[in-house]
Amino acid sequence: xxxxxxxxxxxxxxxxxxxxxxxxxxxxxxxxxxxxxxxxxxxxxxxxxxxxxxxxxxxxxxxxxxxxxxxxxxxxxxxxxxxxxxxxxxxxxxxxxxxxxxxxxxxxxxxxxxxxxxxxxxxxxxxxxxxxxxxxxxxxxxxxxxxxxxxxxxxxxxxxxxxxxxxxxxxxxxxxxxxxxxxxxxxxxxxxxxxxxxxxxxxxxxxxxxxxxxxxxxxxxxxxxxxxxxxxxxxxxxxxxxxxxxxxxxxxxxxxxxxxxxxxxxxxxxxxxxxxxxxxxxxxxxxxxxxxxxxxxxxxxxxxxxxxxxxxxxxxxxxxxxxxxxxxxxxxxxxxxxxxxxxxxxxxxxxxxxxxxxxxxxxxxxxxxxxxxxxxxxxxxxxxxxxxxxxxxxxxxxxxxxxxxxxxxxxxxxxxxxxxxxxxxx
Amino acid sequence: xxxxxxxxxxxxxxxxxxxxxxxxxxxxxxxxxxxxxxxxxxxxxxxxxxxxxxxxxxxxxxxxxxxxxxxxxxxxxxxxxxxxxxxxxxxxxxxxxxxxxxxxxxxxxxxxxxxx
Ligand code: SF4
Numbered sequence: 001x002x003x004x005x006x007x008x009x010x011x012x013x014x015x016x017x018x019x020x021x022x023x024x025x026x027x028x029x030x031x032x033x034x035x036x037x038x039x040x041x042x043x044x045x046x047x048x049x050x051x052x053x054x055x056x057x058x059x060x061x062x063x064x065x066x067x068x069x070x071x072x073x074x075x076x077x078x079x080x081x082x083x084x085x086x087x088x089x090x091x092x093x094x095x096x097x098x099x100x101x102x103x104x105x106x107x108x109x110x111x112x113x114x115x116x117x118x119x120x121x122x123x124x125x126x127x128x129x130x131x132x133x134x135x136x137x138x139x140x141x142x143x144x145x146x147x148x149x150x151x152x153x154x155x156x157x158x159x160x161x162x163x164x165x166x167x168x169x170x171x172x173x174x175x176x177x178x179x180x181x182x183x184x185x186x187x188x189x190x191x192x193x194x195x196x197x198x199x200x201x202x203x204x205x206x207x208x209x210x211x212x213x214x215x216x217x218x219x220x221x222x223x224x225x226x227x228x229x230x231x232x233x234x235x236x237x238x239x240x241x242x243x244x245x246x247x248x249x250x251x252x253x254x255x256x257x258x259x260x261x262x263x264x265x266x267x268x269x270x271x272x273x274x275x276x277x278x279x280x281x282x283x284x285x286x287x288x289x290x291x292x293x294x295x296x297x298x299x300x301x302x303x304x305x306x307x308x309x310x311x312x313x314x315x316x317x318x319x320x321x322x323x324x325x326x327x328x329x330x331x332x333x334x335x336x337x338x339x340x341x342x343x344x345x346x347x348x349x350x351x352x353x354x355x356x357x358x359x360x361x362x363x364x365x366x367x368x369x370x371x372x373x374x375x376x377x378x379x380x381x382x383x384x385x386x387x388x389x390x391x392x393x394x395x396x397x398x399x400x401x402x403x404x405x406x407x408x409x410x411x412x413x414x415x416x417x418x419x420x421x422x423x424x425x426x
Numbered sequence: 427x428x429x430x431x432x433x434x435x436x437x438x439x440x441x442x443x444x445x446x447x448x449x450x451x452x453x454x455x456x457x458x459x460x461x462x463x464x465x466x467x468x469x470x471x472x473x474x475x476x477x478x479x480x481x482x483x484x485x486x487x488x489x490x491x492x493x494x495x496x497x498x499x500x501x502x503x504x505x506x507x508x509x510x511x512x513x514x515x516x517x518x519x520x521x522x523x524x525x526x527x528x529x530x531x532x533x534x535x536x537x538x539x540x541x542x
Contacts, residue, residue: 048475063489177505195432204498400509
């Protein structure tokens, strides 16, 4: 089989990339979406709560409603997709091998590939919690799947470790379904999820939040019977003598997400240690020419609306690549970061000097900062020349931020062959 | 008296303070924040989302939501009603599952299409 654009992953990123490619002129039949689950939509299918679409559509939708807006477009455009498919490999020559009940073992040669595999949750193993290995320990996402898809309540007395958004959402969901959420423990001195979720998921239901505290031991033989919660110091080391046994039957972990990049690594694509995703240029093209990445496989986003906006552009870029508008393998300009910046995406630039805006009129730069700022000055410079400078209030290390590069700025970067993003206290 | 709120209307999560005597509001980046604080002070409301049983070849549960925010104090009573509802496929997204389901004019609607 041959396709112009093959998209790995039918979640929000993959769907938007497919729509972007189609709307930029790739024939529907020249696109293929490969999805692991039974239906398109990815993690949105288990997000029954609302809060999606506020930025992208200006209305508040549930996860399923948000996904359906895009799935309906895929159906309307008649873009082919295969479900329950497992991708085995992506080769350097862009041959994708996958197996599925519908098509069996299939090889598809692609002109352009979009990596949109999303992310998975960090597990207990990454935490080094002492104690036994009883049942009753769930990641927030699997607890969500149990409640919202399978129809089981994972437990009755629950402690949640980690204050990621999925954990906060599950605190409310489990409470509404009749479980008692005893507390949410967060190792850091601030919440990782959004403030609005603390308000509507914890405070609305009087669920206590314990900052600077973590689970240091799990107790129970067959099933969890309790956890020991300890205070931690500023280096996240448990403080001796602060341990307190909390009786519970379930521990839910909401301790972060990691991009799922096994296929990317095997294809020899360069990864960024900070994002755990691929290193990309302004079109979100990876180090392997014609292979693009978007969504949570590239860097973990705070909200799905940003994933959609980013991925539509990647679909456009794919269409441009297929039409030969992007000249591959040119020297790349590194996008440097200053101390205050945790990471930036894209990490490189690869402009065509004469046709900088041939595919995208402006380029979005996504970044996270390494600490909190009350008032931050964000600047982008090239050879010391200031291209952009904005002041933003209340910049939090737990939030993703973005700025926009215009064609003019891109021209300077291309001419000087260098660029740097800095964040300082204003 | 000064009261603190976190606006839950959009992801910006603005911290808002309000002087309950003068009703001077600070911190909201848009007018929806003012409306939110007003409703928090008089009658807090939340959109309720949940799942109900569905007879279908493919899935066990159908996601649902209230078609408008309901009184916060009614959330658990509404959940109790929801736990007793079951439907049969096909169901379309946006379809009313039970109209006026907690006797305040709020409808329970489907947030997903299940064809079979
Ligand atoms: S005040 Fe406006 S901008 Fe701020 S959180 Fe509320 S809705 Fe969003």
